[in-house]
Amino acid sequence: MTTVANGVNVQALLDAREVLKGAPEAAQFTWRAAAKWNHGVHSTIKVQSFFGLGQEQSHKEESVFEADHPEVFAAEDNGITPIEYLIVGLASCLTAGVASVAQNRGIQLRSVEATVEGQHDIRGILGADSDVRNGYNDIKVTFNVDADASRQEIEALVAQSQKRSAVFDALTNPTNVTVEVA
Amino acid sequence: MERAAAIVIGAGHAGLAASHFLSARALDHVVLERGEVANSWRRERWDSLRLLTPNWQSRLPGHHYEGPDPDGYMTVPEVTEFIQRFAKVSSAPVLTGANVTRVRRTGDGYHVATSLAEFRCRAVVIASGACNLPAVPQLSDAVPSSVEQLTTFDYREPARLPSGGVLVVGASATGVQLAAELQRSGRPVTLSVGEHVRLPRTYRGRDVLWWMDASGVWDQRHDEVDDLTRARRLPSPQLVGTPERATLDLNALTPMGVNLVGRWAAVRDGQALFSGGLRNAVSLADLKMDRLLDTFDAWAMADGRWSELGPPERFASTRVPESTRLQLDLRSGEIRTVVWATGFRPDYSWLDVPVVDAKGHLQHDGGVVESPGLYALGLPVLRRRKSTFICGIEDDARAVIDHLAGYLAKRQSS
Numbered sequence: 208m209t210t211v212a213n214g215v216n217v218q219a220l221l222d223a224r225e226v227l228k229g230a231p232e233a234a235q236f237t238w239r240a241a242a243k244w245n246h247g248v249h250s251t252i253k254v255q256s257f258f259g260l261g262q263e264q265s266h267k268e269e270s271v272f273e274a275d276h277p278e279v280f281a282a283e284d285n286g287i288t289p290i291e292y293l294i295v296g297l298a299s300c301l302t303a304g305v306a307s308v309a310q311n312r313g314i315q316l317r318s319v320e321a322t323v324e325g326q327h328d329i330r331g332i333l334g335a336d337s338d339v340r341n342g343y344n345d346i347k348v349t350f351n352v353d354a355d356a357s358r359q360e361i362e363a364l365v366a367q368s369q370k371r372s373a374v375f376d377a378l379t380n381p382t383n384v385t386v387e388v389a
Numbered sequence: 390m391e392r393a394a395a396i397v398i399g400a401g402h403a404g405l406a407a408s409h410f411l412s413a414r415a416l417d418h419v420v421l422e423r424g425e426v427a428n429s430w431r432r433e434r435w436d437s438l439r440l441l442t443p444n445w446q447s448r449l450p451g452h453h454y455e456g457p458d459p460d461g462y463m464t465v466p467e468v469t470e471f472i473q474r475f476a477k478v479s480s481a482p483v484l485t486g487a488n489v490t491r492v493r494r495t496g497d498g499y500h501v502a503t504s505l506a507e508f509r510c511r512a513v514v515i516a517s518g519a520c521n522l523p524a525v526p527q528l529s530d531a532v533p534s535s536v537e538q539l540t541t542f543d544y545r546e547p548a549r550l551p552s553g554g555v556l557v558v559g560a561s562a563t564g565v566q567l568a569a570e571l572q573r574s575g576r577p578v579t580l581s582v583g584e585h586v587r588l589p590r591t592y593r594g595r596d597v598l599w600w601m602d603a604s605g606v607w608d609q610r611h612d613e614v615d616d617l618t619r620a621r622r623l624p625s626p627q628l629v630g631t632p633e634r635a636t637l638d639l640n641a642l643t644p645m646g647v648n649l650v651g652r653w654a655a656v657r658d659g660q661a662l663f664s665g666g667l668r669n670a671v672s673l674a675d676l677k678m679d680r681l682l683d684t685f686d687a688w689a690m691a692d693g694r695w696s697e698l699g700p701p702e703r704f705a706s707t708r709v710p711e712s713t714r715l716q717l718d719l720r721s722g723e724i725r726t727v728v729w730a731t732g733f734r735p736d737y738s739w740l741d742v743p744v745v746d747a748k749g750h751l752q753h754d755g756g757v758v759e760s761p762g763l764y765a766l767g768l769p770v771l772r773r774r775k776s777t778f779i780c781g782i783e784d785d786a787r788a789v790i791d792h793l794a795g796y797l798a799k800r801q802s803s
Contacts, residue, residue: 279795345712363676379665380654 215310233261242274243388249285294346294373301348304368307347314360317353324349346378393419394797395512396501398492400426400483402449403767404516406782408481409450410790415796418510420481421503423488427472429518434465436546437570439630441562443596446780449475449631450787460596462630489517493741497800498762512762512793515740515751519768519777520733529729531656533719534581537726541567544728547574553725554578556661556717558653560585563625564730565637567631571728572645579717579724580642582667583652586626587674587707590636592682593689594699597628598778604688606681607775611755614770621750621769624732639671639707648713659720663713671707679703735768756789762796764789 227234236259242252255269273286280288287295298321309316325346331339352361369375395411397404400422411418429582440447445459452475454463463471476483487503493502498511523540530594532538537551541563547570557568560582572578588597601607614620629637639649651664682703689695717724742760744752751758753765755772765771766789767782775781 304608331401359679360674362672364681366669366672366676370673375666375669379651381657 211310211313211315212311213306213314213316215307217310220307221311231258233286235259245285246357247275248280248282249273262281290325290343293343293374293378296327297346297348297372297378298323300372300374301350301368304372305350305352305364308364308367309354309356312364314359314364315325315355317355318351319353320351322349323347343378391419391508393417393510395514396421396499396508396795397514397516398501399516399518399767400476400481400485401429401516401518401767402427402475402779403518403782403786404514405472405476405479405481405483406450406786407514407516407746407764407766407790408483409479410786411793412481414790414794416794418482419508420483421487421489421501421508422483422485423504425485426476426483427469429471429520430465430469433542435521435541435544435567436465437566438465440468440779441625441628441630442598442778442780443630446598446602446740446778447471448780448783450479450783452478460634461522461632477718489739491739491741494760499742510628511797514762514764514766514789514793515737515758516518516766517735519735521736522733522734523729524732526653526731528653528656529727532661532727533659535720535722536719536724538729539726540729541733547571547576550576550728551725552576554723555726555728556581556653556724557728557730559579559583559624559730559732560571560627560639561730561732562626562628565627565642566629567728567730568642568647569637569645572642572647576726577646577648579648579650579714580639581653581663582639582670583625583649583664584670585626585674587638587671588626588628588636588681589638589678589702589704590628590634592685592702596634600685602775602780603694604685604692606684607754607773607778607781609774611770611772611776614774617770620774621757623769638704640705643708649709650717656719659718660725661717661719663715663717665713665715667709667713675706714728757786757792762793764793766778 209285236257238257240252240254242250244250252272252274253269256263256265258264274292275281275285276288277284302319302321302340306316323346325343327343328339331337331341350365354361394416395418397420399406400420404420407750408418408420422428439462443459444454444456444461444463447454447463484505487505488505489501491502492499492513495509498509499513499792501508501510501513525540529538544567554577555571557564557571558578558581560580568578568580590597592600611617625634627638643649649667651667653661653665655662658660686701689698734749735751737751742758742763744763747750751765751768756765758765766786767777769777772785772788773781778787
């Protein structure tokens with residue numbers, strides 16, 4: 208169908224879309240992460256199993272993430288800040304989207320780079336001003352894409368990638384969150 | 390029990406076009422109409438509405454606009470009159486006041502129950518339209534009772550709303566039109582904008598729908614469209630028919646004072662929460678509009694029309710506030726009314742034949758429903774992109790009635 212090689216198996220995704228149209232229950236996934244407090248504001252988070260396509264699934268390997276806060280927060284900086292994990296997710300999700308859409312549209316990519324900047328007023332989390340929210344006030348993603356395509360086509364790739372992005376949706380729309388003590 | 394070869398359900402432009410072709414083939418039929426001819430236009434539309442298509446595009450089989458203003462847009466009474474006249478000139482056998490309550494399959498055809506009489510027939514054409522009920526999202530249930538809620542079926546004119554702020558939900562043709570007139574009436578409007586289709590009213594001096602027609606975009610067949618499901622649920626374009634032929638996109642609403650927010654995502658503790666993704670919604674619409682204009686230009690060049698048209702135009706990107714509002718307290722009194730301009734859905738509650746999918750859409754292939762002898766007309770992209778427009782019905786009705794006639798003939802000879 209297409210001769211471009213961005214390394215995305217678009218056919219498999221298109222096939223899955225067709226299959227799952229008639230099997231919504233198989234499309235229900237559960238993603239999991241398990242955190243363990245170490246010391247101070249440092250914790251270690253492990254991710255391996257998830258549920259999907261009607262059964263338990265597993266990544267090939269367990270991934271381990273360290274989360275802490277930087278020294279300017281009077282912490283030990285054993286890892287990145289939790290709110291930074293959000294922009295890690297956003298950048299990787301949008302970049303994956305650009306590659307997938309490009310593959311589907313027959314656009315050969317040479318390089319894709321995204322930089323993300325999240326504006327965060329920490330007076331919120333410190334409780335210094337009740338009018339300031341805890342989370343990001345603004346997030347800006349800047350893409351540099353080198354591809355066999357016009358600027359308009361590249362802008363369309365980036366726009367379509369946002370339209371189909373799980374993390375973009377999770378950040379721009381409210382989500383019901385329940386936190387309880389087991 | 391009355392008998393007919395075919396029953397047509399609905400005496401709007403689609404049902405009457407079906408009747409026209411049935412009559413041309415001398416197939417006996419009855420057009421069942423729950424109210425009067427052009428009923429939805431009489432009862433379910435707001436006062437200021439005009440057709441989106443210019444008058445010269447008001448073409449039905451054997452009947453077309455002949456007035457003095459081919460570039461104008463018909464008002465609702467004019468559309469009603471136009472369809473009424475079509476019913477007369479085509480001598481359509483319409484039975485008014487016959488509300489269809491049930492259609493079920495029998496051995497050799499269908500049984501159609503109505504509020505007036507019962508019919509047996511061998512074929513049924515469903516032409517009851519795609520806009521029978523307003524589609525209002527579930528989150529409307531969570532809107533505090535102090536805020537009045539209206540759908541486009543209830544809305545008539547701004548003066549009937551309480552004074553004070555209005556939250557208009559949806560930025561397709563209906564939403565942008567109501568946002569503009571409500572804002573002009575002195576009611577501050579917040580417009581919640583999801584995915585939408587942006588179009589200029591005119592391009593290179595011609596109506597944008599002239600371009601859709603002439604360049605062949607509207608003629609694209611349902612089996613040539615890449616993603617038919619998506620094409621069939623494409624929202625109506627941001628257009629209005631006014632004597633000034635003015636564009637009514639978001640860039641026209643902002644200077645009027647309309648406040649743009651993202652898609653309405655949830656209500657939490659009386660707060661309306663809007664998506665922070667408005668910027669991408671407008672980017673997608675801007676990019677799609679530019680691609681369409683590129684298509685128009687390419688056609689004009691290839692077709693040798695370039696010199697008779699004005700110079701190519703590209704329109705300013707849609708401006709959105711630097712940072713859009715993400716929440717609005719519905720209990721504060723700022724918003725007195727919510728107007729749902731979130732589209733329509735068809736009503737097939739009377740159709741006792743298993744041809745409607747889980748989402749409430751009739752399953753059909755170019756108007757041919759899987760149940761033998763059952764047909765549909767007047768649905769989005771039924772056979773071509775122009776299917777829901779008045780000028781799109783002739784080709785569709787001819788093809789569908791051809792198929793129906795072939796089916797009846799085959800049954801007779803077997």
